[in-house]
Structures are given as structure tokens and as C-alpha cells.
Amino acid sequence: MFATARKLREAGVLGLNERNAEFIMRLNPRRLYPRVDDKALTKQLALEAGMPVPDLYGIIDNQGDIRRFGEIVADYDSFVVKPAQGSGGEGILVITGRSKRKRDCFRLSSGVLITEDEIAHHISNIVSGQYSLSGSLDKALIEYCVHFDPVFAEVSYQGVPDIRVIVYRGYPTMAMVRLPTRASDGKANLHQGAVGAGVDISRGLTLTGVLKNDLVEEHPDTGALIAGLEIPQWDFILESAARGYEVTGLGYLGVDMVIDADRGPLILEMNARPGLNIQIANGTGLSNRIRRIDEIYDADATPAERAAIARREFSADRQLQML
């Protein structure tokens, strides 16, 4: 038992207690949390900073406005409904189309049909706070549904694969691609059964994946190889993630991005308490990289410079050499 703990310590694996006490509590002041916990605010801040985000179609923030839903989505066939203060991807509905025969019947990303009434009930749950972190009243965002870039089509089962970058004090530290599976119901959340694949930060190439806590070579539904995919516009993704530090002020941050076929990388949300499974996906711990960033930290570096430094420092090959 102690031997395992020592080996993990040597491998630089970050544990939950250490993450909470040393990084989240030290680097993420609670007053900044609304910037990431309220997705409406995140979107606004990101837009002001010139970062790309999915278009907002409308916000429903009280029960009376729910009847406006039909009006908001009248011109769109696909859209996403999400709670502004949700966590862990809970409460998100991805609508990919409408029923041919009935206009008030929508198709979920899983292919299941859902009526407007059912969506209205879901929005009502969102507004009354079922998915909000504090249980307080919430807002429902209705926004652009990403048409994801075909780069991950082979290794995703419906839904939208996304890219999670951990940003420590403004430096991209570790990244992974989260691939939806049948089990995760199209959602890109690891605890819901999505596959996470590590990313070689220096080259923007995917590594092997992890499902729950086990390593997987192939996507469980499509059977395609996970490793070796090249992520398009990797520079831009790293730079946008690094800019998340300026936007939120959070020193330990998870930035979630998607790649849209038409609009390129978009910021979906940011997270003040990013999970630790990314270490399994990358086959390496966070602590070593965090220590390295502390050594080379430069308060004046621009996001682009920090992204470049991350590309230089954190290559998978280098990692192998170090071991």
C-alpha cells in the first residue's frame, strides 16, 4: 500500500486531497467561481476577450418565459439546451433535428424523439435549480449546436467530442480528448462513460484512451484506433486555453473546447475543479509538470508565449525520456 503510494508520488500523480488543498483552494479564489460556474457569464467574458464561443440563441431565466422556448428555436433545427450553472455535463440536451411530420417534435443526439412539452419540463427543472451546483435558481441557455469536425468522427458515438486542457497559472499543462460513447449517451464526460484520450501537447496528437479507469486502444463502439489522430488548429486551441487564465483569473483551470466543422475551435465551458482522470489518459501525473511551470513561470508572458512554452516543455517523447 505504502509502496504504491510512493510509486505514485514518484510518477507525479496528483490526488484529490492535494488538488483541493494545494491548487483549488490556493489558486482559485471563491469570488471568481461565478465566472466559470455561470455559463452565461463565462460566454460573455470569453466574447469580450475575443475568444470564440458557440452563438447564444436565448436565455430562459424564469418559469414564465418557458413558453418563449418555441419562439427562440423557431429558426433552428439543431440547438443545445443547458443549465447555466450545471456541473459535470448534467442536464444538457443536444437536439440535432426536428421530426419531419411534427414540428414540435425534436430528435435528440441519441436519435430518440422528444416532444416540445418534454423539453419545456426539462427547462423548468433547469430553472428551478435541479442541476445547479448550489441548488439555487438557475438559467437555461439555448445555443448553437456544434457540428463537429470529422477529425473525431471515427472515434465518437454520437454527441460532440471535446478537448479538455488543464491550465495551471496560465500555462497549458495537460490535455485530453473526450470521446462520447453509447454508454455516455453522447455526452463527453468521463464519469458518464466517455473515453478520454491523452494528447501529446507538443504535437497535438492523441495518445491511447482511458475508459473509466482502464486503458483502451480502440473506441468501444466504433472500434477505431484512438491514438495518433492529429488535432487541427492545435496552436489556436492551446492559445485560447491559455487565455482562459486572463478571462477567469483562476490559477487551476480546466478549459473545454470543441472543434466545429465550420467555425473551428470553440470554447464550450470552463471548470474550476477539473477532474484527475486526465492523468490516466495521459499516462503521467500532473505534479511534475506543475513543478516545471513553477520553475519557468513568467508573469508577463502572453497567452501565445505560454502556449508555445507548453508545446516546448510537455512533449510525450520528452516524458518517455524522463522515465
Next chain:
Amino acid sequence: MTQRYVLVLTVLLTLAGLAMFVYKWQVLGFPLSENQETPVWTIESAISFDSGPGSIKVNLHIPTLTPGFRTLNENSVSRGYGFSLNYGSGGREAQWAIRRADGRQTIYYRITVFEDAGSEQADTTPPFPPPPAINEPFKTAVDVIVAEVREHSADTASFTTELLRRLNDPSPDPNVELLLSDIESDVDFVDVATMMLAAARIPARMVRGFELSGRQRSADLEPWLEIHDGDRWRFFNPTTGEENLPDHFFIWWRGNEQLINVDGGSNVEVDFAIQEAHLDAVAIAKSQAAKSGATMFDFSLYSLPIQTQAVYAVLLMIPIGALVMVVMRNIVGIDAFGTFMPVLIALAFRETKLVWGIVLFSVLIALGLSIRFLLERLRLLLVPRLSAVLIVVVLLMLLISLVSHKMGMETGLSVALFPMVIIAMTIERMSVVWEERGAADAMRAGGGSLLVATIAYIFMGFEWLEHLVFTFPELLLIVLALVLLAGRYTGYRLLELGRFKALANN
């Protein structure tokens, strides 16, 4: 930096806790463990009533002859009342009197006794009782039963046993049924038995008392039957007919008179609280502390009213449960619903006992969840839905109590002790997790909660620990120090070792 503050604080708290502990233990002589040899019981009767406009006189039966026990001391706490002791037909009576009083009054009578098997006080030999005056048709019934019982018995004792057997027969003969037709309580039952014994010219009387054991917040008086066989008094269990007196049975008073009589007052309530203590340890510590003038004893929990002591005996174990919770969550890494839900469930387990607690909890959660899934289809808003779940939980508790009572399982009644709001929130959280992360995750967190509750229950149930914390509450400072320390524990959680195992083997 923070690390250092926490360490300093931890050390200070530990030192303060240990210093007070050692002082009380070594200098004042408080006992480290409960002494089983000479238990001392303090029985406190709290009499409360609303005072009327005029003068008030309160008469309370108090213990007179107590076979098996000796009195250590007795006293009464009553502000402004005149107090006197009288002898009535049922034994000693305490009398309080006052000319005028305003509002709700509370009077305490407290007696401290210890067990002494050799204590056999001399009692009077009663005359043969006169035949009771009974109306028809009861008289014939009594005569028939007495005649029949006499046929089947040899002496006073066997007569009593046979009589009680008949009275307790689940399918009684018509005469017995007639006599027992309007009894409402155990007391009425014993009353009928004494009347029948009087009809057979056997001196008999009802005695009422308590089985002394541990701390009881509101003890109930139990009726027992005493008969005189011409030589000595003998005790019979009125519900089985066996000749015995339960262990630690303390007789409060005899006869069928009312326990208390209040002239000039209304809404009379008498509440008995029993406290077990230890003569040669705490009592000696107490007198020593008084002699040396140490104020420490005044601040010990033993100086509080007994009812409050019983409450604190439980409350003081909650920090222990919280410590278990902290260890399970932050050091072992077990998932559980709600921060303190397992501790509250563990508290409920204290009353229900472990196995029944787990069964009842699981049944309640399972039923609640299935109804919660039905509610899901109705698409209710959040607050009404939570309230609906709460109401369902209350109804389910009622149902479980009724069903188990009908099935003769009295343990099922204790389901009412579960904190229902916590249960309702657990059901809600569990159903949300179930829907969003699947049954496996919901079951894992539910099982985790139950596991933590069980471990907390085991720790909160250690009697030596309960005694230690109750006698030395300053030990909780050390518990606090441990919790603070755990709050700065940044090492791996035990379950993380498994989770990240792949990374260790690289």
C-alpha cells in the same frame, strides 16, 4: 504557511485537551472506565403542573421499602415550597405545599440508591383482607374462578400462579373474559388480580417500580404483583405468573393509589429520569473535588440535570461520528450522499440496532426511490417534488411501522427514528444520480453511505468511548485537532491508489 498554522493549532488543541484530561484523571480521580461493581442509580422525578389561583399541595408517593437496594441519599428541589415527609397507607409520601404560585411549576424529587442484595427490610404481616364487595354478574364469575383455581393449586403461591395463568390465557374462559372486559392497562389488570386474590382471602398488593439500567430519559413505571403467604411477601410477574422479581427492579410504591395528587394544580405531569453512575469513582472524585475546592467538577457533565446528561451522552458521540466520516471521505475516499447523512443515520441505528437499521433504511430508500421514479413521470417542479418525496417518506415510515407491528416485529416501529428530511434528500439525490450516471453509480454511493454509517455506528457504540468522552469532554479538543489535521492531508486517498494503479507501474 497555512500548514504551519494548522500544525500549531493542532498541537495547542491536543495539549489543552490532554492537560485537562490528565488533571481530571490523575488529580481529581475521575475514572477511565465504567466501574461495573457498584453501580449507583439516581432516579429523578420531575413533577410539573399549572398552578391554580389558591394554595397548592402536592403529595407524591416515594420509595419506602426497597428490597435489593439501599438509599444513598435523597433530596427535593422546590423553590419556595414547604416540604414534609408523611406515612400513608402505601408507604412514605413527600408533601410540598405553598400558599400561592404563578404559572407552570416544576418540583424535583431525587433519590440515589445502590444495589445491595442483602437488603431485606422488615415488612408488616398484613391481616387477611375482607372479601371484596362485587356486584353481579361479576361476583359469580369471581366465585367460579376462585373455586376452580383452588381445585388446581396447593398453596398460596401455586394459587397465584394458576390464577395468573388463567387470566393471561390467550383463549380465556367466559368468566375470565367477563372480568377482563373493561381493563385498559397493565395497572387495571393487576388491580383485577389483587381483587381476585382478596376474594380468595390472600393478602395481595400491586407494586410499581422500574428496571434500572443505564441512562433512561423518561422511564415508565411497571406494575408488579406482591402476595403474602403468611410468612413473607413474594413477587409475581403479572403477565406470566412466574414468581420472580426482575434484576435491578426498584420498587417506587405499593398499593393502587395514584402516584401523585396535586391539590390546586392542573395538567400534572410526572417524568422519571434514571442515571447510572459509579459510587466508588465519580462520587469519590466529587467529594475530593469539593474538599480541595476545585471548580472542575462544577463544569463536569455530572452536575447537569439527569435528563440533560442523557442527551449529552448521545450528542458527545456525534464528533466521533464526524471524525469517522472525515477519515472515510478524505483518507479512504468512499463516496457517500450528503456530508453528514451517514452520521445521522448512524445515530438512528443506535436506537434501531444495526441489522434492523440497515434493513429498514434499505427498505425505506428502495420504496422511496420507486415512488420517486413514478413521480418523475408527473414532471413536477423541484420544490413540490421534494415535498412530495418527503410526504411519501413519512407515509412509508407509518406503513412500515404498522405492517411490522401487525406482524409482531416491534423493531419495525423504530423506523420512526430515522431523520426523514435526510432520507427524503437522499432519495432525491440518489434518483438524480441514478438517472444521470446510471444505477451502478447510485448504488455505489448509496452503499458507501451505508458503509460509512455502519462504521460510524460501531465507533459511536463503543461504551468505553462513550464513557470516556462523557467524563472527559475535553478529549473532543483532540478530535477537533485530528479533524483539522485531516483537513490539511494532501496525500492520496486509499481508493486512489487503485484508481491510478496504471500510472504507478509505468
